[in-house]
Amino acid sequence: MNPLTVTSARRPVAVVVVTWNSAAVLPGFLDALPAAMAGLDWRLVVADNDSADGSVAVVREHAPDATIVETGRNGGYAFGVNAALRAAGAFDGDCVAALVCNPDIRMAEGCAATLVAGLGDVLPDGTRAGIAVPLLYEADGALVHSLRRESTLTRALGEAVLGNRRAGRFPRWSELVTAPDAYAARTSPDWATGALMALSAECLADCGEWDESFFLYSEETEYCLRARDLGHRVRLEPEARAVHLGGESRVSPRLWSLLVVNRVRLYRRRHGLTATTVFRGAVLLRELSRAALGRPPARAAVRALLGRPRRDTGGRPAGAA
Structure with missing residues (x-):
């Protein structure tokens, strides 16, 4: 049996991936999926934003049962996420949850089940966990500071004067969360980097589509803040872990x-x-x-x-x- 095939009649978890010239990183992502999704019924949906490097062929080779949406143009990340979520029926309640992933993520064994299990929990403030995120690590094993606070004037000023790393220890002065205890237990940041997120069916139904006016960057911020406004909080699940090979924003x-x-x-x-x-x-x-x-x-x-x-x-x- 192909491990990428969903065999259960129950609502699956939709694994949503957006690709754009991602052929080099896709094999590692796809090879890690069976162990990462252990214990779950799931289906893989890939939205390809008009890649020119054979990304679609890589998916067909490594995951022949995946649903592939060829969008025909590079409309941005949120555009691709929405196309994949629609194909998965995630907005119509056909999925118990959706896992939105970058193709350069390498999930550890059981990562997805841990994320999905935490969705829907009632938090101390009466809201529910509608978005679950894991601990992320660099390829060399260093922890990624992936949790964020909402932007404020004082936080922008604190980062300008102190730098976000130094200011990150103080909630009033930085958007970046760097305090070690924030990553050691289940915590609820305002938002988190979007390399890997589990979204509950209820959150998807209430929030609807991602905002495609953000071609790249801030789309996950907007979605998390909108979800919070509607009573669906982000929660870190520290037992869920993944490696993120990293992006180009800091060097480009x-x-x-x-x-x-x-x-x-x-x-x-x-x-x-x-x-x-x-x-x-x-x-x-x-x-x-x-x-x-x-x-x-x-x-x-x-x-x-x-x-x-x-x-x-x-x-x-x-x-x-």
């Missing part, structure tokens, strides 16, 4: 500038013009300080914040989160 000027601009765009959606002007200024201060150190990504971000950047037309790198 184009991608980093897009990440920074979209962070300001999302803040504007949730706050007034005056607050956004101050927030943008704090973000600009942070990038200017790094540009002064000769960092090309920061220089690109400064140009984007000062100008009117066009909508990005490049693709999501295989390992971007």
